[in-house]
Amino acid sequence: MKILVTGIAGFIGSHVAEAYLAAGHHVVGLDTFSSGAAGNVPAGVRVHRVDIRQPRLLEAVLAAERPDVVNHHAADADVSQITRRPRRGLEVNLTGTLNLLESCARQGVGKLIFISSAAVYGNPRYLPVDERHPFDPTNVYGMSKAAGEMLVRIYAATAGLRCTSLRYANVYGPRQQARAEGGVVASFLYALRRGESPRITWDGEQTRDFVYVGDLARANVAALERGDGGAYNLGTGVPTSINQLLRAVSEAVGVWRDPVYVPKRPGDIRASYFDCRLAEQELGWRAETSLQEGLRALAAATAAPTDRAR
Numbered sequence: 652m653k654i655l656v657t658g659i660a661g662f663i664g665s666h667v668a669e670a671y672l673a674a675g676h677h678v679v680g681l682d683t684f685s686s687g688a689a690g691n692v693p694a695g696v697r698v699h700r701v702d703i704r705q706p707r708l709l710e711a712v713l714a715a716e717r718p719d720v721v722n723h724h725a726a727d728a729d730v731s732q733i734t735r736r737p738r739r740g741l742e743v744n745l746t747g748t749l750n751l752l753e754s755c756a757r758q759g760v761g762k763l764i765f766i767s768s769a770a771v772y773g774n775p776r777y778l779p780v781d782e783r784h785p786f787d788p789t790n791v792y793g794m795s796k797a798a799g800e801m802l803v804r805i806y807a808a809t810a811g812l813r814c815t816s817l818r819y820a821n822v823y824g825p826r827q828q829a830r831a832e833g834g835v836v837a838s839f840l841y842a843l844r845r846g847e848s849p850r851i852t853w854d855g856e857q858t859r860d861f862v863y864v865g866d867l868a869r870a871n872v873a874a875l876e877r878g879d880g881g882a883y884n885l886g887t888g889v890p891t892s893i894n895q896l897l898r899a900v901s902e903a904v905g906v907w908r909d910p911v912y913v914p915k916r917p918g919d920i921r922a923s924y925f926d927c928r929l930a931e932q933e934l935g936w937r938a939e940t941s942l943q944e945g946l947r948a949l950a951a952a953t954a955a956p957t958d959r960a961r
């Protein structure tokens with residue numbers, strides 16, 4: 652199968668591209684390298700430096716590549732940046748998705764895999780959050796993902812395009828940048844390694860569902876053949892408080908620093924974790940990596956030469 656991955660130079664898109672290659676697929680990419688890095692792209696993969704906000708250039712890429720599937724990871728995923736610049740965030744996350752849908756329909760792409768987020772649910776009304784939970788985002792980022800999902804579903808049905816939305820919990824793993832959505836693991840790791848105090852917003856007792864990037868890469872492989880018309884929560888189903896997370900990251904790197912607590916941000920959510928049974932039933936997927944295993948893998952993959960020698 653030929654797959655075009657948007658956002659291939661980013662944290663998660665690059666892992667998904669690797670998983671597709673490992674499964675024997677032909678992968679091409681599209682990215683602006685605005686938050687991604689050329690070094691993240693798997694060796695030998697052709698990447699078009701095109702912005703999804705430019706419909707004509709986007710269409711030219713799809714016409715030239717003729718992929719069977721488009722996997723759409725490109726987004727403005729920096730929540731505080733979108734909060735400051737909502738117009739740009741909506742242009743990338745929503746209008747960019749519309750541009751992609753229109754080009755996919757015109758160029759006869761078979762399937763679009765849209766990447767969504769736990770942010771669509773906002774402050775959960777019940778836990779664990781399943782896919783029937785209403786959309787109630789508390790920030791423009793979550794709103795852009797909720798609207799993107801709805802656009803994909805409506806447009807795909809009328810254009811005869813198969814689609815699946817994957818709603819990620821908080822993702823962590825190698826190549827993550829501290830500032831992106833869910834970047835708390837990376838921010839703790841880099842702070843501890845630099846000998847700085849990790850920053851925790853609020854009192855650190857807020858919980859999240861931390862899922863390892865390698866597990867999500869497998870879900871993207873499953874979604875090539877399964878889950879048409881569906882939207883799936885992808886997490887571990889395990890709540891972890893930010894204070895617990897800091898202790899776990901600290902164990903993985905073998906360094907402890909007392910955190911500095913800073914005030915919560917508007918829209919911050921108290922508790923969130925997923926019910927992932929639908930993904931298990933319909934995609935045949937479940938997270939297999941425990942937080943401790945994932946953090947050990949992350950620490951090993953990002954170890955400085957001096958850390959490795961210890």
Ligand SMILES: NC(=O)c1ccc[n+]([C@@H]2O[C@H](COP(=O)([O-])OP(=O)(O)OC[C@H]3O[C@@H](n4cnc5c(N)ncnc54)[C@H](O)[C@@H]3O)[C@@H](O)[C@H]2O)c1
Pocket residue numbers: 657658659660661662663664681682683684685686687688701702703704723724725726727728743747766767768769818819820821822823831832833834
């Ligand atoms: N990291 C998380 O915890 C998390 C959680 C839920 C959902 N997501 C979603 O997963 C996807 C990937 O996130 P990530 O953490 O890898 O972020 P990332 O910033 O590392 O990756 C995004 C990629 O998209 C590219 N990009 C940005 N704007 C573009 C544009 N206009 N045109 C083309 N390319 C563009 C960037 O250069 C980057 O390579 C995003 O859709 C994000 O919303 C991430």
